[in-house]
Amino acid sequence: MKNTMKSVVLVTGLLARAALWVAGVGLVAMTALIAAQVFWRYILNDSIIWTEPASVMIMGWFIFLGAAVGIREGYHLSFDVMLYLVPERVKLILYSISxxxxxxFGIGMIWFGWQLAAKTAANKLPGLGISGAFDFAPLVAGGILVVLFSIERVARRAAGLPTARFGEDAVEQ
Structure with a gap:
């Protein structure tokens, strides 16, 4: 099981790296779009109508993809005070419960994000001319990654592999 889990860790590591690259490119793209909008509005006294909705959509992608990678790497918020007082075995159980x-929560993101996308699919986003469902695609994609990475963390612990979490060492990739 340990060897299989190491292969899974490599695959999810590549997926996390890809998600992080997409998030980083999205951050740069959003910054460029906002800069262009400011230039057009204040220097050229005109406006590009699609930059604001496109920037908001891109922001959703880099927020949810980055958050999912943060969960995989153990950077999400947690309350660790009690962990200083309990034995190692109890810590591992509490980590798995967390x-x-x-x-x-990721399943909720998928479920409710999908419902929101379905309800807005017939709407057109002003300025972009695409379906309103695209506004909720990052929520669903981020939820899928949150679920995948959370399951990976529990499976890694069950296989005896460490995870990247406060007080734990990360697996070398």
């Missing part, structure tokens, strides 16, 4: 709760 990761399971995070996976449940």
């Amino acid at each position: 990761d399971t709760a995070v996976a449940g």
Whole structure:
């Protein structure tokens, strides 16, 4: 199981790296669009109508993809004070409970994001001319990654592999 899990860790590591690259490119693209909008508005006294909705959509992508990678790497918020007082075995159980709760939140992101996308699919986004469902695609994609990475963390712990979490060492990739 440990060797299989190491292969899974490599694949999810590549997926996380790809998500982080997409998020980084999105951040740069959003910054460029906002800069162009400011230039057009204040220097050329005109406006590009599609930059604001496009920037907001791109922001959704880099927020949710980056958050999912943060969960995989153990950077999400947690309350660690009690962990100083409990034995190592209890810590591992509490980490797994936390990761399971995070996976449940990811399932909620998928479920409700999909419902929102379905309800807005017939609407057209002004300025972009695309379906309103695209506004909620990052929520669904981020939720899928949150669930995947949370399950990976629990499985890594079950296989005896460390995870990147406060007080734990990360697996070398």
